[in-house]
Amino acid sequence: MPPSDPASASALSLRGLTKRFGPTIAVAGIDLDIPTGSFYGVVGPNGAGKTTALSMATGLLEPDTGTVLVHGVDLWADPASAKPMLGVLPDSLHTFDRLTGAELITYAGLLRGLDREVVRERRDDLLAALDLRQAGSTLVTDYSAGMTKKIGLACALVHAPRVLVLDEPFEAVDPVSAGAIRRILISFVGSGGTVVLSSHVMALVERLCDHVAVVGSGRILAAGSLDEVRGGQDLEDRFVGLVGDVEDGRDLAWLRQS
Amino acid sequence: MVATVLSLKYRVVRHQLQREWWRALLLIGGGVWSLSLVPAVLWAQHALALQPIDVRADILVGAGALCVLGWVVAPLLVTGLDDTLDPGRFAVLGPSARTLMPGLTVAATLTIPAVFFGVMFLVLTRAWRFDGAGTMAVAVLGAVLTVASMVLGARVAVAWAARAVSSRRARTVSLIGLVAALGAIGPAIWLTVRDGLESAAEHELPIILEWLGRTPLGAGMAAPGALAEGELWSAAWRLLLMAGTVAALWGAWGVNVSRALVHPVHRGGGAQRRTDAILAGAADRWWGSRGGAAIVTRTVRSRALVYWATDVRYLVNAMGVVALPFVIFVIVVPVMGLDARWALAAPIVLAASIGWGRHNDLAYDSTALWMDVVAGRIGRQVMAGRAQAVLVWGVPAVLVSAVAIVAWGRFWVAIPGLIGACVGALGSTLGVSALSSVVLPYRAPAPGENPFGAEVGSLGASLVAQLISGAAMLAVLPLVTVPFILSLTLDGRWGWLALVTGVGLGIGACIAGVRAAGAMYDRRSGQLLAAVV
Numbered sequence: 140m141p142p143s144d145p146a147s148a149s150a151l152s153l154r155g156l157t158k159r160f161g162p163t164i165a166v167a168g169i170d171l172d173i174p175t176g177s178f179y180g181v182v183g184p185n186g187a188g189k190t191t192a193l194s195m196a197t198g199l200l201e202p203d204t205g206t207v208l209v210h211g212v213d214l215w216a217d218p219a220s221a222k223p224m225l226g227v228l229p230d231s232l233h234t235f236d237r238l239t240g241a242e243l244i245t246y247a248g249l250l251r252g253l254d255r256e257v258v259r260e261r262r263d264d265l266l267a268a269l270d271l272r273q274a275g276s277t278l279v280t281d282y283s284a285g286m287t288k289k290i291g292l293a294c295a296l297v298h299a300p301r302v303l304v305l306d307e308p309f310e311a312v313d314p315v316s317a318g319a320i321r322r323i324l325i326s327f328v329g330s331g332g333t334v335v336l337s338s339h340v341m342a343l344v345e346r347l348c349d350h351v352a353v354v355g356s357g358r359i360l361a362a363g364s365l366d367e368v369r370g371g372q373d374l375e376d377r378f379v380g381l382v383g384d385v386e387d388g389r390d391l392a393w394l395r396q397s
Numbered sequence: 398m399v400a401t402v403l404s405l406k407y408r409v410v411r412h413q414l415q416r417e418w419w420r421a422l423l424l425i426g427g428g429v430w431s432l433s434l435v436p437a438v439l440w441a442q443h444a445l446a447l448q449p450i451d452v453r454a455d456i457l458v459g460a461g462a463l464c465v466l467g468w469v470v471a472p473l474l475v476t477g478l479d480d481t482l483d484p485g486r487f488a489v490l491g492p493s494a495r496t497l498m499p500g501l502t503v504a505a506t507l508t509i510p511a512v513f514f515g516v517m518f519l520v521l522t523r524a525w526r527f528d529g530a531g532t533m534a535v536a537v538l539g540a541v542l543t544v545a546s547m548v549l550g551a552r553v554a555v556a557w558a559a560r561a562v563s564s565r566r567a568r569t570v571s572l573i574g575l576v577a578a579l580g581a582i583g584p585a586i587w588l589t590v591r592d593g594l595e596s597a598a599e600h601e602l603p604i605i606l607e608w609l610g611r612t613p614l615g616a617g618m619a620a621p622g623a624l625a626e627g628e629l630w631s632a633a634w635r636l637l638l639m640a641g642t643v644a645a646l647w648g649a650w651g652v653n654v655s656r657a658l659v660h661p662v663h664r665g666g667g668a669q670r671r672t673d674a675i676l677a678g679a680a681d682r683w684w685g686s687r688g689g690a691a692i693v694t695r696t697v698r699s700r701a702l703v704y705w706a707t708d709v710r711y712l713v714n715a716m717g718v719v720a721l722p723f724v725i726f727v728i729v730v731p732v733m734g735l736d737a738r739w740a741l742a743a744p745i746v747l748a749a750s751i752g753w754g755r756h757n758d759l760a761y762d763s764t765a766l767w768m769d770v771v772a773g774r775i776g777r778q779v780m781a782g783r784a785q786a787v788l789v790w791g792v793p794a795v796l797v798s799a800v801a802i803v804a805w806g807r808f809w810v811a812i813p814g815l816i817g818a819c820v821g822a823l824g825s826t827l828g829v830s831a832l833s834s835v836v837l838p839y840r841a842p843a844p845g846e847n848p849f850g851a852e853v854g855s856l857g858a859s860l861v862a863q864l865i866s867g868a869a870m871l872a873v874l875p876l877v878t879v880p881f882i883l884s885l886t887l888d889g890r891w892g893w894l895a896l897v898t899g900v901g902l903g904i905g906a907c908i909a910g911v912r913a914a915g916a917m918y919d920r921r922s923g924q925l926l927a928a929v930v
Contacts, residue, residue: 194926200923201924234768235765238700239669242673242703250769252690258676262673
């Protein structure tokens with residue numbers, strides 16, 4: 140454990156992150172501190188910059204400016220020390236889909252420098268815990284969207300990271316598997332780990348997370364504990380209040396059946 | 398529907414050109430180059446018109462058949478086919494193949510190569526202008542049908558090849574077929590041409606051309622000649638044959654379009670694998686893979702080997718490297734009557750093709766790269782593992798072909814030098830490619846996409862990367878080939894020097910390239926994903 144890691148420090152802190160793609164400003168300056176041991180939800184409308192921000196926070200996309208600290212270690216300056224502390228599940232990226240589910244978990248574990256015996260044991264544990272034993276010998280290319288999410292989560296967990304950054308982990312996952320994932324994440328946070336997840340489903344964030352940040356137009360619109368951000372309202376109402384409702388709520392009369 | 402499909406196609410092209418303006422230059426360049434060939438074609442038809450009828454017909458049949466073959470083979474081996482209008486993309490909109498086909502056909506006809514060949518063949522029909530209006534009409538009809546068979550033939554070849562490589566059994570069958578065909582064609586051409594080009598041109602060639610004129614490859618070009626010699630029936634059945642061929646090709650394409658609408662690709666065909674190939678591969682310690690970080694190298698290598706064995710895009714790539722050496726050995730050397738020792742270039746070119754073929758290696762893993770990127774600072778291990786996976790099949794392929802060529806021509810003296818040159822070419826080009834794939838990656842077909850697909854303006858979709866990696870390769874290759882050439886021309890003892898320098902430089906360049914590429918990988922890891930999408 141690096142010396143710059145007092146127990147009270149943030150698990151993940153983003154400082155002045157910006158990213159521009161040509162004329163489009165995807166992230167316009169994000170500062171966010173994610174306390175150790177928190178279950179942190181990041182919500183925002185489509186195209187708000189959530190995925191871009193999380194990519195920069197996990198080493199997948201180089202920020203134009205700003206720093207990312209993982210338990211006090213600068214991710215972009217010292218990736219060799221920072222990346223092992225992170226477990227990452229990106230949204231809508233391919234995996235090595237010519238591997239079977241079991242092989243993909245093994246691959247992720249061995250890349251992280253784990254021993255073969257350890258990887259074998261953890262692979263079988265993860266396949267069982269996520270109800271993927273049947274799918275372990277099937278190629279990932281034949282998986283459904285929900286199964287792909289679950290195998291991605293298993294790959295993020297295999298090296299027992301300290302911080303999990305999950306982009307839309309419950310998307311397309313069936314209720315039984317979602318229950319299993321929830322239990323795994325809750326016990327991970329209970330044991331001192333930190334989870335950051337993005338989602339569009341407010342009810343899920345309210346149910347799981349103790350902290351939440353609302354992102355809009357590449358900025359943080361509100362952040363803090365769930366109750367602070369809600370301010371006595373429903374999270375969904377507060378969210379719509381912050382990012383603004385659809386401006387032209389026109390009626391599609393031609394769509395009516397009679 | 399025709400107008401809808403056409404405007405869709407041109408809108409896609411326009412947007413693509415707006416995003417990457419230099420593609421427009423390539424498109425214009427291609428157009429200008431095509432136009433510059435028109436005077437040559439005009440001159441050719443003029444010269445042909447003065448020849449006797451049978452010579453005229455023979456030349457036109459030969460040229461036509463070569464063009465048809467080129468149209469079918471080129472997209473499979475070299476360039477790919479513009480797949481802007483991939484029928485699978487229409488699937489969600491719900492049109493039937495019947496409503497789509499007219500639009501797709503017109504769009505396929507209105508491409509620069511198709512228009513160019515159409516104009517060229519129509520100009521060539523003027524070679525028959527002195528033989529009466531009837532002959533001229535037959536010539537025009539034959540030319541149009543021949544060009545139509547080229548355009549449709551290319552589509553059908555790509556569609557069937559894509560289907561053939563997508564299932565394991567079909568893949569094995571087609572691979573065996575390909576090897577058998579190459580094995581048959583090669584010796585046949587050698588036997589024909591070995592007795593001397595003149596004798597072949599005098600005895601075998603006219604017979605081959607006569608027979609070609611009875612097949613769909615040449616019937617359209619042979620028909621006017623038949624009519625000019627007064628054989629009405631013989632011209633008529635040739636045109637009918639061509640019309641039937643075009644109809645059959647169109648039908649076959651239509652069948653493929655309607656299949657593509659209801660058979661989305663990107664499935665593994667339900668393949669199962671109980672053993673963990675990655676876990677087993679990581680235990681496989683061989684050369685250069687000791688030490689703490691080595692397990693990561695071995696892991697990446699075993700993953701890459703799974704891809705070489707199962708991913709269609711990699712298989713097509715691996716087959717494509719054979720094209721150039723095969724052409725050198727089977728066509729260039731015998732046809733140009735070069736000294737048989739030139740055939741020794743084939744295995745060296747094979748080695749360089751394998752190496753240079755990996756200059757966009759990273760992009761083939763597409764966005765799955767994120768797994769390697771988040772795992773830490775492991776660029777060197779990633780690049781080493783990838784290079785080792787190529788060497789696993791590349792080294793045996795190159796050595797076997799080198800020994801085979803030496804045995805064929807009994808050039809036993811040349812073997813040390815040849816092995817040195819081959820190993821040197823493979824290692825140094827792989828080193829260059831490793832660097833290029835990290836520094837200049839460009840978009841490759843994504844997993845599950847048609848491996849024979851190419852993007853709009855495909856010939857240069859990646860021009861900068863190809864030019865730079867190609868130039869770097871050409872700069873490096875003389876270092877490993879010059880001693881070998883000296884051993885053939887000056888003194889055989891140079892061969893032993895070629896062996897030492899080739900093997901030494903090859904291994905050195907490969908290791909140096911992979912290490913430098915690994916360092917660049919770590920430095921650029923935050924930009925790589927964005928670069929390959």
